Amino acid sequence: MSPRTLYDKLIDSHTVARLDDCTGPGSEILLYIDRTVLNEYTSPQAFSGLREAGRRVWRPGAALAVVDHVNPTAPNRGAAMPDAGGAQQVRYLGENCRDFGIELFDVLHPLQGIEHVVAPELGFILPGMIVGAGDSHTTTYGALGALGFGIGTSDIEHYLATQTLRYRRMRTMRIMLDGILSPGVTAKDVVMALIRTMGASGATGYAVEFAGKGIAALPVEGRMTICNMAVEGGARGVIMAPDEAVFNYLTDKPRAPKGNVWEAAIQHWSTLHSDPDAVFDREVSLQAAEIEPLVTWGISPDQAAPVGGRVPDPGAEPDADRRRDMARALAYMDLAPGTALETVRIQRAFIGSCTNARLSDLREAAGVLRGRRIADGVRGMVVPGSSSVRRAAEAEGLDRVFIEAGFEWRQSGCSLCLAMNDDMLAPGERCASSTNRNFEGRQGAGGRTHLMSPAMVAAAAVTGHLTDVRRFAREN
Ligand SMILES: CC(C)[C@H](C(=O)O)[C@@H](O)C(=O)O
Numbered sequence: 489m490s491p492r493t494l495y496d497k498l499i500d501s502h503t504v505a506r507l508d509d510c511t512g513p514g515s516e517i518l519l520y521i522d523r524t525v526l527n528e529y530t531s532p533q534a535f536s537g538l539r540e541a542g543r544r545v546w547r548p549g550a551a552l553a554v555v556d557h558v559n560p561t562a563p564n565r566g567a568a569m570p571d572a573g574g575a576q577q578v579r580y581l582g583e584n585c586r587d588f589g590i591e592l593f594d595v596l597h598p599l600q601g602i603e604h605v606v607a608p609e610l611g612f613i614l615p616g617m618i619v620g621a622g623d624s625h626t627t628t629y630g631a632l633g634a635l636g637f638g639i640g641t642s643d644i645e646h647y648l649a650t651q652t653l654r655y656r657r658m659r660t661m662r663i664m665l666d667g668i669l670s671p672g673v674t675a676k677d678v679v680m681a682l683i684r685t686m687g688a689s690g691a692t693g694y695a696v697e698f699a700g701k702g703i704a705a706l707p708v709e710g711r712m713t714i715c716n717m718a719v720e721g722g723a724r725g726v727i728m729a730p731d732e733a734v735f736n737y738l739t740d741k742p743r744a745p746k747g748n749v750w751e752a753a754i755q756h757w758s759t760l761h762s763d764p765d766a767v768f769d770r771e772v773s774l775q776a777a778e779i780e781p782l783v784t785w786g787i788s789p790d791q792a793a794p795v796g797g798r799v800p801d802p803g804a805e806p807d808a809d810r811r812r813d814m815a816r817a818l819a820y821m822d823l824a825p826g827t828a829l830e831t832v833r834i835q836r837a838f839i840g841s842c843t844n845a846r847l848s849d850l851r852e853a854a855g856v857l858r859g860r861r862i863a864d865g866v867r868g869m870v871v872p873g874s875s876s877v878r879r880a881a882e883a884e885g886l887d888r889v890f891i892e893a894g895f896e897w898r899q900s901g902c903s904l905c906l907a908m909n910d911d912m913l914a915p916g917e918r919c920a921s922s923t924n925r926n927f928e929g930r931q932g933a934g935g936r937t938h939l940m941s942p943a944m945v946a947a948a949a950v951t952g953h954l955t956d957v958r959r960f961a962r963e964n
């Protein structure tokens with residue numbers, strides 16, 4: 489057999505039937521999906537479809553449901569939702585899980601959290617799996633050696649009824665991260681650098697495999713940050729070959745296999761990598777040493793610059809479409825060309841989301857905040873990625889560090905990542921945010937989002953303006 493990429497191997501081993509006469513990219517197959525994660529926001533119509541057709545869920549145990557998008561994150565929250573729409577979605581998810589036999593982590597469940605944080609920490613996602621779920625950031629699971637991708641509502645229904653999806657094979661791209669990151673530069677900066685270089689649709693149509701020394705050197709949670717946000721570069725399907733670090737990460741996870749099954753699993757997982765001479769449709773490489781801490785200045789994740797740089801000048805952009813997009817972004821963001829990014833003042837600081845609210849992210853941010861206070865006029869919020877992350881952080885005293893620095897220490901959920909609950913920016917407020925999307929109004933109508941790593945959010949909160957976190961390292 490000719491050499492194959494890891495993507496090809498996973499697709500081949502999950503192909504139930506070919507639906508056309510083609511074999512390469514674009515060919516349509518019926519693909520077996522190992523697991524899914526459901527949320528209150530994208531699952532309702534899928535369940536309604538099942539109910540109307542009188543169908544049952546084929547393998548209820550392969551699905552896990554969580555409430556994450558619409559719930560409040562107030563420290564003393566109860567089961568009540570902020571608005572009637574959210575309340576209805578949460579109630580219906582509860583009803584559906586009960587009627588179709590699916591496990592649910594409801595708002596007050598001790599394991600509640602953002603789906604992409606909850607599923608890995610539970611050991612629900614394992615190497616070699618294919619995971620299709622109703623949320624674009626399902627790509628996160630690539631970090632565990634599982635091919636994850638977002639699917640639409642009608643696909644969720646198809647999945648629930650059959651455990652399969654109609655799927656079009658994608659082209660393959662390998663992104664090599666060569667070398668090792670400099671101090672103060674994080675996984676978030678890697679993925680932001682990638683999107684900045686390739687553009688917000690640079691990986692559209694491709695399944696992306698990340699590889700190279702730089703990836704191998706990253707802890708699994710950092711790899712999740714990269715796989716999570718790669719979708720903002722257009723990648724609908726992301727994978728990294730599982731290695732020792734992944735096996736160590738999974739070893740104590742409650743739902744991971746145990747005993748003999750674990751041993752056998754490791755044997756199999758160790759075979760999950762692209763063949764040495766596998767051919768990718770596209771190869772890209774990034775030099776880790778050249779990556780600097782980045783912040784976005786615009787309204788698309790690719791509109792980013794090194795924090796030490798300046799707001800770009802649309803007048804200097806030769807391409808007319810890009811020039812117009814830049815001008816529009818700067819008008820929305822209320823930024824003048826040539827402004828030093830480090831002088832841009834913020835009113836809000838948000839550490840949260842499925843990109844950057846795991847324990848390691850909170851540790852990094854707390855490392856900057858220890859012994860410091862956030863600037864006057866800045867409101868800071870920390871929203872742990874899951875209730876488990878929240879407890880683990882409390883066990884090591886991180887909550888105290890955040891609270892003493894002046895941050896609010898909240899319950900888990902998507903929160904201010906998107907204004908779909910009661911956490912949002914007021915019009916005109918500017919936020920340093922550890923999230924993944926900076927679209928207009930994403931964090932509230934008229935709100936202005938600057939994406940960056942959690943340590944950079946902490947640094948900005950302390951000074952009151954966008955700040956190169958490496959200044960703090962020098963002071964310490
Ligand atoms: C609500 C959901 C459809 C959406 C997604 O798929 O990503 C959300 O999680 C987001 O981040 O915008």
Ligand code: SF4
Nearest residue numbers: 602841842902905906
């Ligand atoms: S935290 Fe943000 S990006 Fe992640 S699932 Fe929730 S809304 Fe989407």
